[in-house]
Amino acid sequence: MLKIFWVAVLAFLFSCQSSPSEETTTSSSAKTSASQKNGKTKPMVKLPVQHIVQRTHPFSSDQAPDYFRLALHGHSIAKGEVEFTITTQDGQEIYEENFPAADLEASMVNEVPSPTTPTVSERxxxxxxxxxxxxxxxxxxxxxxxxxxxxxxxxxxxxxWKRIQANPKAIGFKYLLGKEDGRLLVYDPEKKKAVRYGSFGG
Known part of the structure; x- marks a missing residue:
């Protein structure tokens, strides 16, 4: 009977020592989770869209036009960024490029010579x-x-180059960035995307 009594006492003491350890682990885990929540990177804030232009023209195929889209994002037009994409009629994006709006403004010195600095509104x-x-x-x-x-x-x-050259139906698209950075794009059926194949100007 005495042996049973001491076994019960020892079991009680052992359980008292174990409980705080389990609680500490649980508490530590909760703090880590809370810390992760507090330290989580905030999602990127989407910049407002200032202007959108969309045009259609045959490009990847001479049978159906593609969608050429420019979207100007930013808190201002002059300091914004332009997203330029080309998408086929079935929704496949075959080209994407991002560049500062200033790249469109740069050629202003060639087209609108002026002795005075243009205003923000003019830019x-x-x-x-x-x-x-x-x-x-x-x-x-x-x-x-x-x-x-x-x-x-x-x-x-x-x-x-030779593969594109051998295709008489291949359509090139040219556009200008900066003052003299002329670019040439063409659709490459093998890569299933538009690629830059040349330049002009400068």
Missing amino acids: EAYILKRMDEFVQPTDFVAPAIAPNAPVQASFVNETT
């Missing part, structure tokens, strides 16, 4: 004008690469 109006005129029928070239044009492997390798 913003010019950027919106450039966006509206970014995609025009005259900006498309077919074939994208003339049959007798020498290989230019600055942006694509020779194999890609």
